[in-house]
Amino acid sequence: MSPTQPEQYAFWIRVATRASVATASILILAKLIAWFYSGSASLLASLTDSMMDAMASLVNFYALRVALLPADQHHRFGHGKAEPLATLVQSGFILGSAMLLLFHGADRILNPAPVQHSMIGIGVTLFAIVATLVLLAIQKRAIAVTGSTAVAADALHYRSDLLLNGAVLVALALASQGLLWADGVFAVIIALYIGYGAWGLGQEAVQLLLDREAEPEVREQVEALVLEDPSVRGLHDLRTRRSGHTLCVQMHLELDGNLPLRDAHTLADAVEERIRSAFPGSDVIVHQDPV
Numbered sequence: 001m002s003p004t005q006p007e008q009y010a011f012w013i014r015v016a017t018r019a020s021v022a023t024a025s026i027l028i029l030a031k032l033i034a035w036f037y038s039g040s041a042s043l044l045a046s047l048t049d050s051m052m053d054a055m056a057s058l059v060n061f062y063a064l065r066v067a068l069l070p071a072d073q074h075h076r077f078g079h080g081k082a083e084p085l086a087t088l089v090q091s092g093f094i095l096g097s098a099m100l101l102l103f104h105g106a107d108r109i110l111n112p113a114p115v116q117h118s119m120i121g122i123g124v125t126l127f128a129i130v131a132t133l134v135l136l137a138i139q140k141r142a143i144a145v146t147g148s149t150a151v152a153a154d155a156l157h158y159r160s161d162l163l164l165n166g167a168v169l170v171a172l173a174l175a176s177q178g179l180l181w182a183d184g185v186f187a188v189i190i191a192l193y194i195g196y197g198a199w200g201l202g203q204e205a206v207q208l209l210l211d212r213e214a215e216p217e218v219r220e221q222v223e224a225l226v227l228e229d230p231s232v233r234g235l236h237d238l239r240t241r242r243s244g245h246t247l248c249v250q251m252h253l254e255l256d257g258n259l260p261l262r263d264a265h266t267l268a269d270a271v272e273e274r275i276r277s278a279f280p281g282s283d284v285i286v287h288q289d290p291v
Contacts, residue, residue, distance in 0.1 A: 008146075067081075088202055222275060233256065247279045252286075
């Protein structure tokens with residue numbers, strides 16, 4: 001993907017996050033009304049998931065804005081870790097909600113109850129599917145322009161919602177035919193699915209907070225960029241990490257020990273510029289070693 005201008009990046013980040021928050025808010029209201037009239041446990045599961053979507057969207061909305069703030073006197077390395085920190089908090093909240101939903105679904109299996117006004121639930125679920133498809137189209141465009149991992153993760157979550165809404169449709173249809181156990185069973189399945197997703201989000205956030213190395217292909221590309229100039233004899237102690245959308249790179253550059261300091265500095269600057277061109281916004285620190 002070609003480098004994105006800061007103004008264009010910020011514009012599509014705002015569009016994607018605002019659309020996500022708006023969609024989640026509308027779906028919460030619609031599903032809350034439908035659950036109130038139907039009493040469906042699977043619809044309650046879908047409502048819970050939409051509430052988690054809203055929480056995740058709000059966290060992304062604010063965390064991305066904090067993460068994009070430049071370094072200041074008190075945060076010399078920037079604010080990039082606001083994103084994984086917020087993700088860790090929201091994953092814990094989602095996991096707790098999934099546990100509550102699991103108990104509710106189990107209770108409905110043990111004590112089945114008829115679903116009232118199932119057609120309202122079916123209508124709202126179909127509306128939710130259409131609204132989610134519109135949001136995904138907006139997010140797809142935003143990801144193509146910005147390459148934002150936070151927006152990509154949000155889009156992945158909403159794509160999974162399409163499957164959840166399909167499960168709700170099946171549960172409501174079966175319950176309306178007298179198969180009362182289906183409502184509770186699907187609620188439990190959805191709760192397990194939400195909990196599994198929350199656990200994965202939490203693990204990824206912890207790894208980012210612990211400064212896990214960048215992907216192997218990123219390290220390989222950095223090494224190739226460094227060695228493009230034949231004047232560079234090699235490199236060692238390459239270290240990488242991510243701070244939000246910023247790739248941080250540190251290394252020892254092996255240069256001819258007889259080079260004048262000015263020439264060695266010029267070579268190091270050229271290495272840094274090649275890396276920043278390939279990874280816009282990256283933070284590169286090079287130490288020169290004579291060989």
